[in-house]
Amino acid sequence: MARPSRPLGMDHMEINHIDANDIHDAGGASTLRIAVAGGTGTLGRHVVDELRARGHNVRVLSRSSAEYPVDLSTGEGLEAALAGCDVVVDAANSVSPRTMRATLVDGTKHLVAAERAAGVAHHVCVSIVGCDRVPMPYYKVKVAQENAVMAGPVPWTIVRATQFHELIAGVFTATVRARVLLASRNVIMQPMAAVEAARAVADAAEADPRHGRIEAAGPERTDLHTLAATWRATTARRAALVPAPIPGRMGRALRAGHLASTHPDARGVVGFAEWLGERSPGGHVA
Numbered sequence: 001m002a003r004p005s006r007p008l009g010m011d012h013m014e015i016n017h018i019d020a021n022d023i024h025d026a027g028g029a030s031t032l033r034i035a036v037a038g039g040t041g042t043l044g045r046h047v048v049d050e051l052r053a054r055g056h057n058v059r060v061l062s063r064s065s066a067e068y069p070v071d072l073s074t075g076e077g078l079e080a081a082l083a084g085c086d087v088v089v090d091a092a093n094s095v096s097p098r099t100m101r102a103t104l105v106d107g108t109k110h111l112v113a114a115e116r117a118a119g120v121a122h123h124v125c126v127s128i129v130g131c132d133r134v135p136m137p138y139y140k141v142k143v144a145q146e147n148a149v150m151a152g153p154v155p156w157t158i159v160r161a162t163q164f165h166e167l168i169a170g171v172f173t174a175t176v177r178a179r180v181l182l183a184s185r186n187v188i189m190q191p192m193a194a195v196e197a198a199r200a201v202a203d204a205a206e207a208d209p210r211h212g213r214i215e216a217a218g219p220e221r222t223d224l225h226t227l228a229a230t231w232r233a234t235t236a237r238r239a240a241l242v243p244a245p246i247p248g249r250m251g252r253a254l255r256a257g258h259l260a261s262t263h264p265d266a267r268g269v270v271g272f273a274e275w276l277g278e279r280s281p282g283g284h285v286a
Contacts, residue, residue, distance in 0.1 A: 031057060032206070035061050035081060035088045036058060036060055037061045037111060038092030038093055039058075039061055039065075039091065040064065041093055043093075044089075044091035047201050047205075049198070050201075051089075059085065068081040082115060083118055086120065086122070087205050088122070090107075090111060101141050105145050108152070109152070112153060113152075113153075116152075122155055122157065122208070123154040125156065125159070126159055127142050127158050127160045127213075128142055129190075130160075130258035131143055136250065158212070158213045159214045161201075161216045162189070163190075163259060164191060164194045164197065165194070168191055169276065172227075181232060181241050182228075183225040183244070184223070185243070187224035188260055189221075189227065190218045191218045191272055192270070200214065201216075215264045216268070217261035217264035217268070218267070218270075219270070220271050222272070227272055231276060234276040235276070
């Protein structure tokens, strides 16, 4: 892979701690063949669009893909899907307790083994800011996935992103049916738009492997109560904001702001209110 020279996300985001020698020159970078596992998901589809907009040859890998169907949990289809690829981005996801370890941990092991056989030069893993500090079962699986990447045979970069606006809005949409929004002022977050996280992932895919982590975060540190109030005002949904204290180690981790990033390498510019306003009738945030 060519030595890059463009700062990570320069055109779209505020950037910190990135060596300009580690990022591709948008005007002179060679076209890469990049496979995106989970390329139809919330983040993955934006990664695919961003990489294609930059001129790269992108393969979308998923169980339902017509051209490159794969099953990460078994490794089926990976040999053909990765043939000739330079980079693999793993944006696959599963939150089901029954399948998340098979998809994320076993899937990573199958993926990097197939990458090594195919001569892939760079594995980019998408992960979550704070997954090693917030004691949630899903986050423990994400840590295990990161460990599988680091122990694997393929040079790697891990991109940790904060929570997506899409996820937060989806949770509020699901819970408002009971006319209640659980909204603790003590849950500190720093959400970002998935499309902006995708730009950070694409920058990492164009760059040389870092054998380290990059953090991407939203523009604002806020709390769950403020996010819920913003969502309610923007969508004009009727619901009570109910404080919901979270006890124990989980509560301490969330109050400490472990889901936020103090010094992100890439910082989005679209806050939750702006993101919601762009998707609501009239674009108005009350």
